[in-house]
Amino acid sequence: MQKILIIGATSAIAEAAARQWAARGAALFLVARNAAKLDAIAADLIVRGAAKAGTRVMDATDTAAHAAMLDAAVAALGGIDVALIAHGTLPDQQACAASVELTLHEIDTNGLSVVALATRLANLMEAQGSGSLAVISSVAGDRGRQSNYVYGAAKGMVTRFLQGLRNRLAKKGVQVLTVKPGFVDTPMTAAFRKGALWAKPEQVARGIIAAIDRKKDEVYLPGFWRLIMLIIRHIPERIFKKLSL
Amino acid sequence: MTAAPLSAWGNLGWPPAAEVRRCGERGAPLPAVAGTLLPYGNGRSYGDSCLNPGGTLLAMRGLDRFIAFDAGSGVLACEAGVLLADILAVFVPRGWFLPVTPGTRYVTVGGAIANDVHGKNHHAAGGFGAQVRSFELLRSDGSRRRCSPTDNADWFAATVGGLGLTGVITQAELQLRRIGGNAIAVHNRRFTGLDEFFAANAEAEHAHEYAVAWIDCLAKTPRGVLMGGNHVDAELPAPRGERNVPLTPPFSCINGLSLRAFNAAYYGKPWPTAQTVHYQPYFYPLDAIGHWNRIYGPRGFYQYQSVVPPAAAREATGEMLAAIAASGQGSFLAVLKNFGARPSPGLLSFPMPGTTLALDFPNHGAATLALFERLDAIVRAAGGRLYPAKDARMPAAMFRAGYPRLAEFTSYVDPKFSSGFWRRVMENN
Numbered sequence: 001m002q003k004i005l006i007i008g009a010t011s012a013i014a015e016a017a018a019r020q021w022a023a024r025g026a027a028l029f030l031v032a033r034n035a036a037k038l039d040a041i042a043a044d045l046i047v048r049g050a051a052k053a054g055t056r057v058m059d060a061t062d063t064a065a066h067a068a069m070l071d072a073a074v075a076a077l078g079g080i081d082v083a084l085i086a087h088g089t090l091p092d093q094q095a096c097a098a099s100v101e102l103t104l105h106e107i108d109t110n111g112l113s114v115v116a117l118a119t120r121l122a123n124l125m126e127a128q129g130s131g132s133l134a135v136i137s138s139v140a141g142d143r144g145r146q147s148n149y150v151y152g153a154a155k156g157m158v159t160r161f162l163q164g165l166r167n168r169l170a171k172k173g174v175q176v177l178t179v180k181p182g183f184v185d186t187p188m189t190a191a192f193r194k195g196a197l198w199a200k201p202e203q204v205a206r207g208i209i210a211a212i213d214r215k216k217d218e219v220y221l222p223g224f225w226r227l228i229m230l231i232i233r234h235i236p237e238r239i240f241k242k243l244s245l
Numbered sequence: 246m247t248a249a250p251l252s253a254w255g256n257l258g259w260p261p262a263a264e265v266r267r268c269g270e271r272g273a274p275l276p277a278v279a280g281t282l283l284p285y286g287n288g289r290s291y292g293d294s295c296l297n298p299g300g301t302l303l304a305m306r307g308l309d310r311f312i313a314f315d316a317g318s319g320v321l322a323c324e325a326g327v328l329l330a331d332i333l334a335v336f337v338p339r340g341w342f343l344p345v346t347p348g349t350r351y352v353t354v355g356g357a358i359a360n361d362v363h364g365k366n367h368h369a370a371g372g373f374g375a376q377v378r379s380f381e382l383l384r385s386d387g388s389r390r391r392c393s394p395t396d397n398a399d400w401f402a403a404t405v406g407g408l409g410l411t412g413v414i415t416q417a418e419l420q421l422r423r424i425g426g427n428a429i430a431v432h433n434r435r436f437t438g439l440d441e442f443f444a445a446n447a448e449a450e451h452a453h454e455y456a457v458a459w460i461d462c463l464a465k466t467p468r469g470v471l472m473g474g475n476h477v478d479a480e481l482p483a484p485r486g487e488r489n490v491p492l493t494p495p496f497s498c499i500n501g502l503s504l505r506a507f508n509a510a511y512y513g514k515p516w517p518t519a520q521t522v523h524y525q526p527y528f529y530p531l532d533a534i535g536h537w538n539r540i541y542g543p544r545g546f547y548q549y550q551s552v553v554p555p556a557a558a559r560e561a562t563g564e565m566l567a568a569i570a571a572s573g574q575g576s577f578l579a580v581l582k583n584f585g586a587r588p589s590p591g592l593l594s595f596p597m598p599g600t601t602l603a604l605d606f607p608n609h610g611a612a613t614l615a616l617f618e619r620l621d622a623i624v625r626a627a628g629g630r631l632y633p634a635k636d637a638r639m640p641a642a643m644f645r646a647g648y649p650r651l652a653e654f655t656s657y658v659d660p661k662f663s664s665g666f667w668r669r670v671m672e673n674n
Contacts, residue, residue, distance in 0.1 A: 036272050
């Protein structure tokens with residue numbers, strides 16, 4: 001029975017992953033801000049076959065609350081085999097451009113809070129000598145673009161931070177997985193018209209679980225984003241800066 | 246950028262809703278909007294009963310969580326946006342099945358209640374609403390009622406089959422039934438002529454929990470295949486993955502020639518008298534082809550589903566099939582079934598004792614609508630009615646004639662709720 005901690009458990013991708021883990025009989029500990037939604041999800045996961053579904057209300061940007069949350073998770077589960085960090089927001093780039101406070105807040109939510117949680121989880125798993133730390137970054141972190149560079153900068157920091165953690169923990173039996181979803185049809189992206197590039201949360205969740213099971217380091221979801229981002233990363237800056245991306 | 250509009254299954258080009266609001270928490274209040282509201286489940290209603298052109302649609306699929314399951318009694322509590330497909334995926338492997346299921350598993354629980362859907366076991370079990378233990382109804386005044394056949398029974402009766410007009414169903418309790426495996430023992434029997442159908446069907450209803458007939462409505466003498474089924478204690482591998490119609494072709498693939506060829510080939514294909522199959526191809530043959538509605542092209546299609554009382558069933562069904570054959574328009578999804586005597590709980594429930602005929606027609610504009618008028622006259626003379634979940638064109642008078650408890654129902658309609666269908670049959674006359 002896998003013991004799984006999910007932070008940002010009410011996000012669509014995290015909930016889809018939790019359902020797939022529940023069907024396997026995993027024990028889960030769910031962390032998010034919205035207590036009512038957490039309770040509804042926990043009850044659902046029990047019906048779907050989860051051995052356990054503990055919950056804890058926490059705002060991920062409240063870094064002072066992280067240590068107690070992890071203690072509670074370890075106490076509830078008896079250790080952590082898999083941690084999925086899935087919380088995040090999609091900032092309004094134009095509003096960020098007009099507000100330093102908003103920009104820093106979004107960097108905090110999507111970047112710094114993740115770094116803080118990953119630091120603690122890495123130490124915990126290093127001490128355990130085992131574990132999988134999976135973090136949802138984004139294709140947006142691969143290159144800065146005018147349409148969402150605040151989000152991209154935060155996710156880029158997460159991606160780079162995880163690279164370092166992976167390098168550090170490779171010899172310690174701990175997997176560090178960077179998940180880079182492309183466009184996913186979730187409430188976070190409800191305002192966008194969906195085209196052929198869009199994936200369902202269930203599909204992305206399947207990819208995350210498969211990547212954890214196979215001890216991968218980094219995964220683009222769906223996989224074709226690896227090729228798209230390879231091209232995007234290699235466009236020379238003097239051309240890239242003139243594109244409307 | 247805006248989200249793609251929510252559509253109905255018939256693709257008849259209804260105007261979009263002005264706004265879509267997503268429901269994600271069952272405890273949350275309804276959104277405050279200026280115009281009217283209508284819950285939208287998975288969009289499998291064929292016409293405008295699931296649409297609210299110019300108003301607000303409440304997208305209910307976000308409420309897709311199970312709440313509790315009692316493995317002793319088989320009672321499942323779940324949110325209203327859960328698909329029947331989700332229930333089957335989780336509970337069939339544990340030995341439980343839906344007590345009543347329509348011909349697609351891609352409908353929500355809330356939609357199944359709001360349309361009081363029926364299945365191939367209506368003669369034995371009644372409709373979906375008869376198997377619902379309770380649900381919560383949230384009204385625009387903020388009130389929440391637990392409705393069951395005994396608690397708030399009047400609201401229960403108004404909301405089962407109530408087309409989403411009495412408020413939002415947020416959660417429901419369903420009674421699942423035990424099965425000993427995922428397989429169905431099917432008994433197939435060809436018939437020629439309606440007399441043979443009715444005789445064979447009477448036998449099938451006696452021998453089988455499920456019974457439904459496909460008919461070739463283009464043949465001079467109606468002919469078809471009657472498919473009886475029972476659950477059996479056997480496990481079969483799930484069928485291969487679903488196929489998909491990826492886009493709408495620029496014209497309808499369904500025309501007189503393709504229909505005649507399909508129907509002749511389908512009737513003529515080998516029909517083993519007895520076979521054991523996985524439950525999916527028996528109950529949901531069309532679910533294996535994603536977006537099959539697209540084959541009708543950009544103009545879309547109509548479904549015409551009627552029920553006529555037993556006394557008139559033989560004659561009226563014959564007249565309808567003759568009218569369809571004479572029109573040269575027709576359908577490869579023609580389904581004939583008898584409803585049983587178990588009363589439907591809803592004031593506007595479609596099922597009633599008698600014979601139901603369901604046919605799909607490509608939209609050929611005036612010619613198709615003219616055929617429907619001829620069929621309406623037959624159904625009305627027989628004392629029958631049409632199914633709002635399938636309807637995109639019935640005149641107000643036809644609706645009123647078919648639903649004698651309509652006046653009683655209207656007092657339960659939420660003042661903030663409306664639909665394209667509702668305005669069409671209540672206001673435009």
